[in-house]
Amino acid sequence: xxxxxxxxxxxxxxxxACKKDITERNLQFTALKPAKTDSVAGTWKTLLLTSPxxxxxxxxxATNVVAYTREINEIKSFQASLTNEQRNSIAxxxxxxxxxxxxxxxxxxxxxxxxxYQNEDGTYPAPNANNPFAYPQxxxxxxxxxxxxxxxxxxxQYDALVxxxxxxxxxxxxxxxxxxxxxxxxxxxxxxxxxxxxxxxIQGVTVEMLKLxxxxxxxxxxxxxxxxxLCRIMSGANVRSxxxxxxxxGRLVATKFAAxxxxxxxxxxxGNDLIWAQLENDCKARGExxxxxxxxxxxxxxxxxxxxxxxxLIDSITQIANxxxxxxxxxxxxxxxxxxxxxxxxxNPTRERIALVHFWADGAGTYAPPGHWxxxxxxxxxxxxxxxxxxARNLALLNITMMDxxxxxxxxxYLHYNxxxxxxxxxxxxxxxxPNFPAYVSGHSTFSGAAATFLSHxxxxxxxxxxxxxxxxxxxxxxxxxxYRSDCEKGLILGNKVAASAIARARIDGAx
Numbered sequence: 283x284x285x286x287x288x289x290x291x292x293x294x295x296x297x298x299a300c301k302k303d304i305t306e307r308n309l310q311f312t313a314l315k316p317a318k319t320d321s322v323a324g325t326w327k328t329l330l331l332t333s334p335x336x337x338x339x340x341x342x343x344a345t346n347v348v349a350y351t352r353e354i355n356e357i358k359s360f361q362a363s364l365t366n367e368q369r370n371s372i373a374x375x376x377x378x379x380x381x382x383x384x385x386x387x388x389x390x391x392x393x394x395x396x397x398x399y400q401n402e403d404g405t406y407p408a409p410n411a412n413n414p415f416a417y418p419q420x421x422x423x424x425x426x427x428x429x430x431x432x433x434x435x436x437x438x439q440y441d442a443l444v445x446x447x448x449x450x451x452x453x454x455x456x457x458x459x460x461x462x463x464x465x466x467x468x469x470x471x472x473x474x475x476x477x478x479x480x481x482x483x484i485q486g487v488t489v490e491m492l493k494l495x496x497x498x499x500x501x502x503x504x505x506x507x508x509x510x511x512l513c514r515i516m517s518g519a520n521v522r523s524x525x526x527x528x529x530x531x532g533r534l535v536a537t538k539f540a541a542x543x544x545x546x547x548x549x550x551x552x553g554n555d556l557i558w559a560q561l562e563n564d565c566k567a568r569g570e571x572x573x574x575x576x577x578x579x580x581x582x583x584x585x586x587x588x589x590x591x592x593x594x595l596i597d598s599i600t601q602i603a604n605x606x607x608x609x610x611x612x613x614x615x616x617x618x619x620x621x622x623x624x625x626x627x628x629x630n631p632t633r634e635r636i637a638l639v640h641f642w643a644d645g646a647g648t649y650a651p652p653g654h655w656x657x658x659x660x661x662x663x664x665x666x667x668x669x670x671x672x673x674a675r676n677l678a679l680l681n682i683t684m685m686d687x688x689x690x691x692x693x694x695x696y697l698h699y700n701x702x703x704x705x706x707x708x709x710x711x712x713x714x715x716x717p718n719f720p721a722y723v724s725g726h727s728t729f730s731g732a733a734a735t736f737l738s739h740x741x742x743x744x745x746x747x748x749x750x751x752x753x754x755x756x757x758x759x760x761x762x763x764x765x766y767r768s769d770c771e772k773g774l775i776l777g778n779k780v781a782a783s784a785i786a787r788a789r790i791d792g793a794x
Contacts, residue, residue: 325792372517395423703766734752
């Protein structure tokens with residue numbers, strides 16, 4: 283059974299206070315009791331659905347018939363003998379379905395964020411979505427894959443909940459505790475209609491998308507969904523038909539997002555040996571030193587065609603307009619100056635800089651830089667007491683922003699194919715390994731610039747703290763010997779530009 287107290291990095295507190303020590307703190311997530319119900323969310327603009335009622339949902343049965351009484355009795359039978367474990371589980375899930383599934387997604391990303399080991403002949407196998415259980419298991423949830431996964435899950439949850447709120451208002455079915463006063467209420471009450479149940483909708487869409495993105499974990503995903511479903515019934519919040527109707531609706535919404543995922547070009551992002559060779563040769567033809575894999579044996583570049591992936595919000599013209607200026611030529615004085623700066627930081631570590639490097643590393647076995655910003659956002663959203671649908675909306679736009687950051691960043695990386703500092707000067711020792719892709723621009727900087735800019739729109743009072751965190755994340759890559767100053771500075775700028783599309787969307791979606 284999961285613990286209600288979970289551990290998150292309290293980055294806002296740390297950097298706003300300019301502390302030198304990076305620490306963790308315990309954060310207790312209490313039951314979700316929204317400050318606003320957002321009862322009109324059924325009118326908000328969806329991302330992929332043509333309208334909130336694109337998928338029909340049949341009207342619920344009456345609450346004064348035998349079938350509904352049986353469902354009420356099911357709740358009562360559970361509540362007559364609840365165990366401590368069941369009560370703890372109810373408390374865990376009561377913190378919010380969107381929150382808990384975001385945590386589960388981060389866990390899955392961390393589990394699969396491991397690069398495959400080489401074959402005996404020195405080549406590297408690649409995960410295969412059509413044979414996910416073969417070695418290496420699908421997926422390898424590297425930063426671009428992770429950014430895309432967070433975006434698809436959050437966006438699908440948002441559209442599903444907008445549809446659910448439409449039908450909640452249309453049908454206005456009472457909650458079990460409003461039908462039968464003998465029902466105990468173990469979670470905060472709501473004035474929203476009970477049908478379809480929000481948790482059912484979130485489960486339905488999330489389970490289908492997670493099975494698509496993390497197929498080898500399907501059994502675990504279903505287990506968590508069943509646990510949440512049972513908790514919602516035991517808590518007295520919904521009868522079974524509320525939740526099952528939500529699940530059905532969520533599964534239908536998932537088909538729209540799965541169709542987009544199948545055609546967004548992410549499946550071809552790995553490229554092939556001819557493309558890899560062409561990238562190196564094109565860089566040499568420009569008179570530059572090309573990036574080389576520093577792993578032994580040499581590993582193919584990570585997802586060189588991810589820059590071609592289709593965004594939710596940004597078209598190809600905007601993507602080209604957002605491109606950063608070229609990096610300093612590897613033959614220039616400016617490049618030599620930046621290289622010397624990296625060498626200085628590598629040779630002169632301080633306690634404060636080392637702490638920043640490790641805090642923001644987000645390497646193999648972690649939930650990746652986009653997941654780190656999801657954790658930061660989640661901690662802040664808890665404080666705001668957002669409704670489920672507003673949680674979903676904000677996480678959807680945040681994660682679409684970071685998916686767009688991954689697309690734009692990888693486009694720049696493989697357009698310029700710039701070498702890492704330690705490739706040019708092997709005396710530079712990095713503090714957290716060397717990522718297997720070109721340097722310009724910094725991924726951490728681009729993700730962080732995008733996330734901080736969008737979160738500043740959602741929570742303007744925290745803008746300064748978010749900006750400080752983005753700068754700290756960016757600086758950590760310079761301090762760690764992984765990036766030149768121009769990689770970091772131009773990455774932050776690129777992230778800021780990318781976030782503008784999500785902010786423009788937020789202003790017209792009806793939620794503001």
